[in-house]
Amino acid sequence: MQVAAAQTTIEFWHTFGDAKRGGWIQDRASEYNKAHPGIQVMPTFKGSDNDLITATILSARQNTPPALTQIFEGGSQLALDSGVFQPVSGIKTVDFSDYIKPVINFYTIGGKVNSLPFNSSSPVLYYNKTLMKQAGLDPKRPPTTFGGLLADCKKIEAAKLGVKCFGMSLNGWFIENWMAEQGQPFLNNDNGRSGRATATNLDTPAARTIFAFFKTLQDNGYYSYTGKLEDFDGSDAIFNNQKVVYHVTSTSKIGNNSDAAKKAGFDLGVGVLPIPTGSKRNGVVLGGASLWIAKNISKEKAEAALDFALFMTNTKNMAEWHKLTGYYPVRQSSIARLRAEGWLAKAPLQLVAFNQQTNTIPSPATAGALNGAGPATRKIVEEAVQRVLSGTPVNDALKEAKTRADAAIADYNANFK
Numbered sequence: 001m002q003v004a005a006a007q008t009t010i011e012f013w014h015t016f017g018d019a020k021r022g023g024w025i026q027d028r029a030s031e032y033n034k035a036h037p038g039i040q041v042m043p044t045f046k047g048s049d050n051d052l053i054t055a056t057i058l059s060a061r062q063n064t065p066p067a068l069t070q071i072f073e074g075g076s077q078l079a080l081d082s083g084v085f086q087p088v089s090g091i092k093t094v095d096f097s098d099y100i101k102p103v104i105n106f107y108t109i110g111g112k113v114n115s116l117p118f119n120s121s122s123p124v125l126y127y128n129k130t131l132m133k134q135a136g137l138d139p140k141r142p143p144t145t146f147g148g149l150l151a152d153c154k155k156i157e158a159a160k161l162g163v164k165c166f167g168m169s170l171n172g173w174f175i176e177n178w179m180a181e182q183g184q185p186f187l188n189n190d191n192g193r194s195g196r197a198t199a200t201n202l203d204t205p206a207a208r209t210i211f212a213f214f215k216t217l218q219d220n221g222y223y224s225y226t227g228k229l230e231d232f233d234g235s236d237a238i239f240n241n242q243k244v245v246y247h248v249t250s251t252s253k254i255g256n257n258s259d260a261a262k263k264a265g266f267d268l269g270v271g272v273l274p275i276p277t278g279s280k281r282n283g284v285v286l287g288g289a290s291l292w293i294a295k296n297i298s299k300e301k302a303e304a305a306l307d308f309a310l311f312m313t314n315t316k317n318m319a320e321w322h323k324l325t326g327y328y329p330v331r332q333s334s335i336a337r338l339r340a341e342g343w344l345a346k347a348p349l350q351l352v353a354f355n356q357q358t359n360t361i362p363s364p365a366t367a368g369a370l371n372g373a374g375p376a377t378r379k380i381v382e383e384a385v386q387r388v389l390s391g392t393p394v395n396d397a398l399k400e401a402k403t404r405a406d407a408a409i410a411d412y413n414a415n416f417k
Contacts, residue, residue, distance in 0.1 A: 008039050008304050011066035013046040013056060015289070020255055021325055028312045039304050041068075048230070049289070050375050053078065060084035065294035067305040070118060072289045073106065074173065074374040077192065080114060081372050081416065085292045089113040091299075091306050098315075098331045102360060106286050106368055115290035116309045119252060119321070120328040122284035123177050124353050125274055126239060126247040126257055129267035135159040135245065139269055142246075146213045147277035149246060153222040156245055164224040166217060167244035169235040170385055172378025173287055174248060175210055180285045180365040181275040182206040187409075192370035196413060200377060202384075202402040209276045211385065211394045218389045229382045240264055248273065250287055251353035254326025258349065270349040272356050283360025285368045288327060319343075326350050328357055373412040377405040 012029070016022040022045055029041040046052040049072035056069045061084070071079045079085055088094065089112050096104050096113055103117045129139035135156045143149040153165035168174065176186045184206035187197035201207065217223035224244050226234035232249060239247035240260035249257075254270060261268035275281055291309045293302055311317070315333040322329040323343065329335055338344050344351060360366050371377060384401035388394055 007037075008301055010039060010041045010068055010301065010305050010308060012041055012043045012068040012070075012305075012308070013052055013066045014043060014070040015046065015049055015052055015072070017045045017047075018256065020259075021252075024321065024324060025312070028317060029308070032308050032311050036304075036307075039308070041308050049075065053375070057082045057084055060294060060296070063296065065297065067294050067297055067301050068309060069292050069294070070289045071115065071292050073287055073368060074371070074378060076107065076109070076114070076290075076374075077370045077372040078374060079292055080109060084295055085114070086295045086302065087112040087114045088116050088291075088293055088306055088309075091293060091302050094306070094310065098333050100328065100330055100332060100335075100358075102357070102362065102366075103286060103328065103330050107290050109370070115292045116306070116313060117330045118289060118291050118309070118313055119325070120286055120288040120330055120357075121250045121252040121326070122287055122328075122353060122357050123174055123248055123273050124251050124254075124356065125271040126249065126253075127269045127271060128239070128242060128245050128261075129269050131156075131161060131163060131242065131245045131266070132269075134161055139267070142269060142271035143274050144272055145274055145277040145279075146209075149274050150216060150220075150222070152246070153217070153220065157220075157222070161245075163242065164244045165222040166246045166248075167224040167235055167238045168248040169230060169232045170225060170228075170382045171230050171232070172381040173285070175207075175381050175385070176369055177273065177285045178210045178276065179204075179206050180363075180368075181273070181282050182209065182279045183282050183363065183365050185365045186369040187371055190364035191367055193364060193367055196416070197369070197371050198406075198409060198413065200402055200405045200409070202381070202398050202405060206276075207398055208394060211388055211398055213276070214385055215388050215394055223389070229379065229386070236260070242266060251326040251328070251350070252288065254349050254353065255324050268349065270352045272352060281359075282363065283366045284356055285366055286357075322350060326353060328354065371409065372416075373405075373408040376408040376412075380405045380408065 025043050053075045107115045127142045132139045156165045185191040188199045189195040318329040318334040319337045384397045387397045
């Protein structure tokens with residue numbers, strides 16, 4: 001009787017429940033498994049960013065961790081502090097020089113590459129060219145500032161199209177981006193990069209400018225959202241059902257939103273993230289996620305997990321992932337491949353987002369916040385915006401948010417004294 005060869009099983013937990021992106025991951029796993037009979041990669045959708053990181057840390061403490069986990073960028077400090085992951089740079093020798101510098105730098109903490117970049121994104125403006133034309137606006141000139149957006153909103157309202165001007169998910173990541181665009185780190189100590197962050201910068205003019213923008217939108221009846229926090233899909237649905245003209249969300253939604261626009265019968269445009277009027281454009285904060293490898297697993301399993309992660313993020317796959325989704329291709333060689341194919345010369349919707357990231361000016365503000373209490377502080381900021389939308393004065397909402405967020409950071413940091 002022939003004995004079946006032992007297999008190394010690699011559980012891979014991720015956040016992509018949609019057929020386009022989740023299906024792509026499954027296809028890559030199937031392709032890898034076929035080429036490596038001794039390894040079985042098993043991708044599993046595990047819900048939202050917060051659901052996934054919580055489930056991963058819990059499973060690791062019960063000694064049943066997935067070998068490979070996709071952790072969102074805002075959870076990087078928490079992932080690091082949890083002690084349940086090992087730096088990918090310590091598993092085996094990997095040449096990281098091919099990765100786009102701002103991307104690999106984000107995940108390089110304490111001189112170690114802790115995780116492998118996978119899906120990297122930034123926020124952009126999506127706009128309905130068809131509705132813009134009906135409102136007498138030029139689809140070739142989408143707004144690039146808060147003031148420009150509000151001016152367009154006035155014209156959209158006057159056109160009586162039966163739609164709202166602007167919609168977006170209430171997500172703390174967008175607030176952090178608008179802080180960065182004004183050169184203001186979200187956290188002290190250089191956004192937690194020159195030392196562990198101990199407080200937010202929610203008591204700054206930059207934060208007040210952002211919150212005042214939401215107040216103006218709401219006071220004029222220009223804004224629409226589902227009423228839920230971090231409801232990316234719900235906010236996309238509002239836009240794709242042509243209930244708003246303008247919409248801010250991640251570059252990662254370009255593929256799905258393009259498909260939805262074609263189905264709904266309108267022309268889709270993508271522009272740079274509108275920034276506070278009078279601000280110099282500093283650039284965007286990296287979003288998305290990276291691939292972390294569990295600590296208490298065998299060397300064989302860790303190496304197999306890393307090998308699959310490197311396969312999934314190789315030159316060809318990252319170029320295809322970018323074309324499919326709008327996420328950045330993360331590798332210089334992928335960019336070269338896209339250029340050689342003529343993809344970048346065609347100026348597709350993805351090119352706007354790509355240029356926005358590459359034109360970002362490196363600084364503590366645009367490096368992104370390292371905050372172990374990141375999931376909690378983002379929710380506090382989102383709730384503060386929600387209060388403004390419900391009529392709370394901007395200064396009162398920000399004062400309360402800063403008090404709550406700083407307390408959350410202090411509670412978290414108390415574990416590391």
